[in-house]
Amino acid sequence: MTSSGELPINGNGDVVLVRQEVRAAALEAGLSLVDQTKIVTAASELARNALVYAGGGRVRIEIVRNGVRAGLRLTFSDDGPGIPDIEQALVDGWTTGNGLGLGLSGSRRLVDEFDLRSAPGEGTLITVTKWAR
Amino acid sequence: MTVPVDAGRRRIEELLEEHEEQILGRWFEIAGTMSGGHVDRGGAAVPFGEIYRALRRSLTGSEGGSDLRGLLAELSRSRARHGFTPSETASVVFGLKEAVYEIVEADGTPEALRGFIWFSRLVDEHGLFTFETYAAARERIIADQAEQLLELSTPVVKLWEGIVAVPLVGTLDSARTQVVMEKLLQTLVETGSEHAVIDITGVPAVDTQVAQHLLKTVMAARLMGAECVISGIRPQIAHTIVTLGIEFGDIVTKASLADALVHALRQSGVEFAEARSPRIAVRTEAG
Amino acid sequence: MDRVPVLKLGDILIVSIQIDLQDQSVLALQEDLADKVVQTGARGVIIDITAVEIIDSFIGRMLSTIASITRLLDAETVVVGMRPAVAITLVELGLSLGGVRTALNLEKGVALLNHLDGARLAVAPR
Numbered sequence: 001m002t003s004s005g006e007l008p009i010n011g012n013g014d015v016v017l018v019r020q021e022v023r024a025a026a027l028e029a030g031l032s033l034v035d036q037t038k039i040v041t042a043a044s045e046l047a048r049n050a051l052v053y054a055g056g057g058r059v060r061i062e063i064v065r066n067g068v069r070a071g072l073r074l075t076f077s078d079d080g081p082g083i084p085d086i087e088q089a090l091v092d093g094w095t096t097g098n099g100l101g102l103g104l105s106g107s108r109r110l111v112d113e114f115d116l117r118s119a120p121g122e123g124t125l126i127t128v129t130k131w132a133r
Numbered sequence: 134m135t136v137p138v139d140a141g142r143r144r145i146e147e148l149l150e151e152h153e154e155q156i157l158g159r160w161f162e163i164a165g166t167m168s169g170g171h172v173d174r175g176g177a178a179v180p181f182g183e184i185y186r187a188l189r190r191s192l193t194g195s196e197g198g199s200d201l202r203g204l205l206a207e208l209s210r211s212r213a214r215h216g217f218t219p220s221e222t223a224s225v226v227f228g229l230k231e232a233v234y235e236i237v238e239a240d241g242t243p244e245a246l247r248g249f250i251w252f253s254r255l256v257d258e259h260g261l262f263t264f265e266t267y268a269a270a271r272e273r274i275i276a277d278q279a280e281q282l283l284e285l286s287t288p289v290v291k292l293w294e295g296i297v298a299v300p301l302v303g304t305l306d307s308a309r310t311q312v313v314m315e316k317l318l319q320t321l322v323e324t325g326s327e328h329a330v331i332d333i334t335g336v337p338a339v340d341t342q343v344a345q346h347l348l349k350t351v352m353a354a355r356l357m358g359a360e361c362v363i364s365g366i367r368p369q370i371a372h373t374i375v376t377l378g379i380e381f382g383d384i385v386t387k388a389s390l391a392d393a394l395v396h397a398l399r400q401s402g403v404e405f406a407e408a409r410s411p412r413i414a415v416r417t418e419a420g
Numbered sequence: 421m422d423r424v425p426v427l428k429l430g431d432i433l434i435v436s437i438q439i440d441l442q443d444q445s446v447l448a449l450q451e452d453l454a455d456k457v458v459q460t461g462a463r464g465v466i467i468d469i470t471a472v473e474i475i476d477s478f479i480g481r482m483l484s485t486i487a488s489i490t491r492l493l494d495a496e497t498v499v500v501g502m503r504p505a506v507a508i509t510l511v512e513l514g515l516s517l518g519g520v521r522t523a524l525n526l527e528k529g530v531a532l533l534n535h536l537d538g539a540r541l542a543v544a545p546r
Binding site: 036 | 440441443475477478503513
């Protein structure tokens, strides 16, 4: 993958694949080892969320630039049931599944920019960005 | 009166070729007066001829002006090193307009006048480019220095087998704290040390973010199987921590680095003998 | 699906995770370990994650669960070799791996188990 690409998330194997592709892209974007680990972990959480709550989705991986800084941007989208209360979904420990409820709130702490768009019945779009230090 | 841009451009190109020597001479003079009569100060000579020819190649040639950009970037950098301001460098480039204008005026054709507007815009672009190069070079130097400073100011030292320490000195910002902490954790792995002392005696103040970073480091070290002690918390910092409501929980804190070392040694199983009464050594000079 | 092998060394079970973990592998490991602890009567389990590049909340929760299960079966679990970047990320994520003992490396993990065992013997009524 060069600077942008889209991957499907349809099964558990895809979550592993997403992690590997995000790692490769993070390396290319020049993120430090810790920052690579953070964005890969966030990607793993969000990919699993798409799988568990929406039955699948896809992720766009792109390297972005802001002046001299490079960064990695991931866009997760699904056509699932959507999130009725976004505020609540971002609270630590809140879950409608059987997880720890750290997926969304935790991912937000691992990245520099976090944008969530969702409405009931309209799926969910999450964009996260991590900038090289 | 309308003159197609192309015709104007062609006329300027012709003039640039025909009057090369004259323009170069004038440019040199003009640039000299613009930068206060010391174009060649300290050996930062401007390669007027080379730049001029590269400019002409960029107009006609196929290499798209990368030669010219290279020369201008080099000019900007070398003059910056010799203490010229970026405006001084840019005005040297702008001087070319005046030199060419004199030729255009003498030529007097509508094509030349029309073309001059195009040429003037082109030179402005190149002048601004030297400005940008200057700013970019400056930024890089600052970034490099900041990084070197960060590396220098964060030593992780071994106190004992299995005990390492980070003596922090000076103001801690979020970025620096993060670097120190990553380095500390890495050292724990490399040296197989199960104890770490973070000494903040030399830190005048902490804010919420820095205190959070310290806490996170202690938690990360625990996840890795090592224990951290924080020592040298000044009264003001203790005050801040309590006022900000930061929970230090069960993290061990000690007044001094020495106390922290004793604690770490005890934890790693070192036994201390009771202090004995002072001994008086008597030495006899035997024959 | 790749299965993570469980090795037996004396009365300690050692698991060294060398692959990028799939959720099913994680769940399978959880079952395998519980079975093996009962089968062998092991008193300790060491999970070596030196090669693991990321731990997300799912894998983290699995580690906690394994520790709780083996404790019920009278065996302590020690997670060893967590990388600094992984530890920093887990803390940021908000995961504390409650109830999981940790050590810097395999050797220190074994030492910790022996130490715990000694302490347990010492307090046990004779």
